[in-house]
Structures are given as structure tokens and as C-alpha cells.
């Protein structure tokens with residue numbers, strides 16, 4: 710049985726503020742995040758099936774990640790529930806997400822992994838994620854490190 714990995718890349722714009730940071734990341738600022746989602750599995754061998762020869766259609770993977778992560782976080786302002794901003798969600802009149810943890814790349818990628826593990830179809834498994842916050846910095850999550 711051949712195991713293959715496929716990766717799809719996503720982009721979203723997100724602002725955040727890190728409550729405990731002792732530098733400029735305390736300030737409200739934004740990033741163009743790049744999220745790389747890598748899944749693994751065996752290509753389908755089923756004559757006539759639209760996904761014959763695929764793990765899953767890239768379009769299916771795109772729709773899942775867009776629905777559960779990108780649409781939620783794109784152009785959102787994200788803070789922890791301990792941030793002073795968390796109490797101002799109404800006053801901000803904006804798309805705001807309050808999380809039970811600081812919105813660092815490390816915490817966000819762990820959150821995204823938990824979401825995707827629940828919603829990916831059973832025939833594939835989440836292999837890894839890469840979340841790029843700047844041109845020189847990214848976090849990675851690997852199933853083998855965490856399962």
C-alpha cells in the first residue's frame with residue numbers, strides 16, 4: 710500500500726495582540742499568515758470514482774480548510790480571554806475572536822490541528838501543518854510528535 714502526502718496552501722490576514730509579550734507584539738498588529746496543510750493516505754483505486762487516483766480532491770481539502778479555519782480567522786482581530794481587548798468586542802464593531810490562550814503561532818497551529826483532525830474525512834489523516842507568520846518565522850505541528 711502506497712502512502713502519499715499532499716499539501717495545500719492557504720493565506721489569511723489576521724491581527725492579534727499578545728497580552729504578556731514584553732515587546733512590540735503587545736501592540737495590535739497584523740500578519741499575512743500562510744497555512745500549509747499536509748495530509749497523508751493511500752490514493753483511491755476505484756474506477757469511475759471522481760477521486761480515483763487521489764487521496765481526496767484538492768478542492769475538497771480546500772473547502773474544508775476554508776470553511777473551518779480561513780473564513781473564521783481571515784481579517785479577524787484575535788486575542789486571549791485575558792486581554793483587555795476581550796471585553797471590548799462589541800465596541801470594536803469588528804470581527805473579533807477571543808481564545809482561551811494567547812494567539813501565538815504555536816497556539817494557533819495547535820488549535821488548527823485539533824479542528825482539522827475532527828473534520829477531515831476518515832480516509833486521510835493529518836500529517837502536519839506549517840503556519841508562517843512572517844517571511845522568516847513559522848511554526849510546525851506534526852502528528853508524529855503529538856499523537
Ligand SMILES: [Zn+2]
Nearest residue numbers: 725734738740
Ligand atoms: Zn504578531
